[in-house]
Amino acid sequence: MNIRQLEAFHATLQTGSATRAAEKLGITQPAVSKLLRALADTCGFQLFVRTDGGLTPTHDARLLAVEVDRMFSGTERIARLARAVRDREWGEVSVTAPPALSTRYLAHALAPFLAEQPDLHFTLQSRSSPRIAELVAAQQLDIGLSVLPFDHPHVRAEKIMRFRMVCILPASHPLAGRDEIRIEDLRNEPFISLARDDCSLMTIDRAFQINGVQKRHRIEVPLSETACSFVANGVGVSIVPPFVGLDYANDKLARRRLLPETHMDVWMLTPSARAPSLAAERLADCIRAAVAPFDEND
Incomplete structure (x- = not known):
């Protein structure tokens, strides 16, 4: 018993004809008949009977067909995975990002790509930048x-x-009527701050210090999205990355340009000691495209 005999058997089961099985396998009809005879001799029982509808499997052949179908189903699965790897649609990719990116924006931005990659196992975690580098x-x-x-x-x-x-304010706040908010305008405003170990807090605090403004610290929260929720509910104002709080309607939360401009960078870190998988390369491209609308490099 060999794989060619089982292929001929499987194709004949599917098509009901040695002629059509030959067409499916790309060989001649006599070659299929020869393979079927050899398989029947090895098994010790008849595989097919000829009827008006073509070749009908015997009871014993149907029992054999269950295991053969299983074998070819596994083979087809392997073939699909090989195609998926070739087309960069399969693999395992782990991504870790600061909370401002991982909490909501990356999930929203990458969902369409991941929905089209059913064989890609994706892990997204949230960590601080120093820990991510480690x-x-x-x-x-x-x-x-x-x-x-x-x-x-x-x-x-x-x-x-x-x-x-960007500066975020309650939509009903008097400053929301302006197109731009200066750091000086936030003097004495109740401020929603991020946790002390958040890297963006240092950037924000530096902007207040450079402009000689004392920040009226009122509430400390762990996530930028949480700050947006407090602001949308009228508790205070805050400064956040531009990709945070995008789900809030304009009648709840106002987003205004902050002056002087306060910038931060995002770096993509990848292991240099090993080549990235095809799936990781494609996901990296999707991440680059996802952040491009907010990129001020140009």
């Missing part, structure tokens, strides 16, 4: 997004975005 250096991540550059022999760093922070 994980990439330890080869525990495929892609890390960091707001801090990282110089390490085992890490490849690529700046993929420079974004401008």
Whole structure:
């Protein structure tokens, strides 16, 4: 018993004819008949009987067909996976990003791509930028997004975005009527701050200090999205990345340009000690496209 005999048997079961099985396999009809005879001799029982409708499997052949179908189903699955790998639609990719990106925006931006890749296993985690750099250096991540550059022999760093922070206010706030908000305008305004270990907090605090404005710290929250929720409910104002709080309607939350402009960078960190998988390369391209609308580099 060999694979060619089983292929002829399987094709004949599917088509009901040795002639059509030959066409399916790309061989001659006599070759199929010869393979079927050899398989029947090996099995020790008749495989098909000839009827007006073509070749009908015997009871014993039907029992054999169950296992043969299983075998070819597994083969077809392998073939699909091979095509998926070739077309960059299969694999495992792990991505870790700061909370401002991972909490909502990346899920929203990458969902259409992931929906079209049913064989791609995707993991998204949230960590601080220093921790992300450590994980990439330890080869525990495929892609890390960091707001801090990282110089390490085992890490490849690529700046993929420079974004401008925006001021968010309750839609009913008097300052919401302006097109631009200056740091000086936020003097004495109740401010929703991020946690002390958040890298963007240092950037925001520096902007207040440079402009000689004392920030009226009122509430500290762990996530930029949480700050947006407080602002939308009229509790205070905040400064956040431009890709945060996009789901809030204009009648709830106002987003205004902040002056002087306050920028932050996003770096894509990948392990340099090993080549990226095809799936990781394609997902990296999707991430670059997702952040491009906010990129101020140009």
